[in-house]
Amino acid sequence: MARLLSGVLATALLLSASALLAAPDAPQAAGLAIVLDIRGAIGPATAEYIHDGLAAARQRGARAVVLRIDTPGGLSSSMREIIGDILESSVPVIAYVTPSGARAASAGTYILYASHLAAMAPSTHLGAATPVPLGGGLFGGAPKEDKKDFKTPATAEEAKAVNDAVAYIRSLAQLRGRNAEWAEKAVREAATLTDSEAQALDVIDISATDLTDLLRQADGRSVKLGRSEARLATRGLVPAILEPDWRNRFIATITDPNIAYLLLLAGVYGILFEFFNPGAVLPGVIGGIALLIAAYALNLLPINYAGAGLLLLGIAMMVGEAFAPSGALAVGGIIAFAVGSLFLFPGPVPGFSLSGAVVAAATLCSAAILLLAFAAIWRSRRRAVVIGDAALVGSAGEVVRWRDTEGEVQVRGERWRAISATPLAPGQRVRVVARRDLTLEIAPESNASPQA
DSSP: OHHHHHHHHHHHHHHHHHHHHHOTTOOOOOOEEEEEEEESSBOHHHHHHHHHHHHHHHHTTOSEEEEEEEBOEEEHHHHHHHHHHHHHOSSOEEEEEOSTTOEEETHHHHHHHHSSEEEEOTTOEEEOOOEEOOSSOEEESOOOTTOOOTTSOSSHHHHHHHHHHHHHHHHHHHHHTOOHHHHHHHHHSOOEEEHHHHHHTTSOSEEOSSHHHHHHHHTTOEEEETTEEEEOOOTTOEEEEOOOOHHHHHHHHHTSHHHHHHHHHHHHHHHHHHHHSTTOOHHHHHHHHHHHHHHHHHHHSOOOHHHHHHHHHHHHHHHHHHHSOOSHHHHHHHHHHHHHHHHHSOSOOTTSSOOHHHHHHHHHHHHHHHHHHHHHHHHHHHSOOOSHHHHHTTOEEEEEEEETTEEEEEETTEEEEEEOSSOOOTTOEEEEEEEETTEEEEEEGGGOOOOO
């Protein structure tokens, strides 16, 4: 009986499974659409975040990756890393400029051109992709007001940067079948477009009101993945937003020029304090850690080495003033410190320039530290000497025992052998006028006159 029941149950299960597989309307598990956000200036942290996000999309079997973009631009090196990851991605990447009022300026325009599909939300814009070749490659920022003709670069260096950027964005436009002429115009003339204009000029593929609308419109479109064509199946995908992890947030924090600058100063001053006060330990530990973190952050950022040199020279001159007070080193050190700070991060790219307020505060704090050092030196020079011959001469004492021209006196709690040209008596108050080896030369307190 048990075998019969088992056979009946197994048969029923097989029939049920067959019916489910044969049913034309059987529900399927919804796929994933990984969503990554590019917000603010594009830098090393952004590049690492996108790289990790694309890797996670492959591992999780996502059918598409959506890059939600709102950026004023950023570093050329980081932008190229992101584009390289997009071009090598086995998962289709959809660049989506959103929300309303957002922009994909400068570096954001290149990323949009590199993506498999390009989309914009209403009331967004893109463009202004003229490179700013300062301090290691920057994209973004407003062009100079006195430079009316953007087609004619002012220097050979600028011409090289512009021509390289034009060739790069045109190659991306040709790869994705987008408007290459307008792309060149965005680089040479800092041209911009709204979402409706971009769609009319074949710069973007989709104008979508939200993420759901974007996935609906992208469904069924063909994109080029490597050397093969792929048809997107994005309708009904479940969006999964990937947030930056702790490491990415940490890199984003320390690569802020203002944070990197303050870490550098904290490191230098912490080590100097430990050098001048051996055994304090804590300032040296904090300074060493801060200096290493600052070095790592500055290695990821484009810096002006002349500015860094001036900054360190200013600190060295202010420290030197404490050893050789003259005033000239102090003034020169403060000037070098301020100028070096302003030159440290060149370029007008938002998010990668040093705040003038931070520079002013750091300069004032450094000057205040210098003034405190001056005050300490001045007080130490005016303070009475408490040890050695200089401290002993002039000290008051009392005769303990006396005979003729010599005897013993008590000075500052100690008994000394003493001599005097003036007859003295026990208990008489005296003052030290000189010391000869272990013998004090004294005189009555009323007419004591210290001598060499």
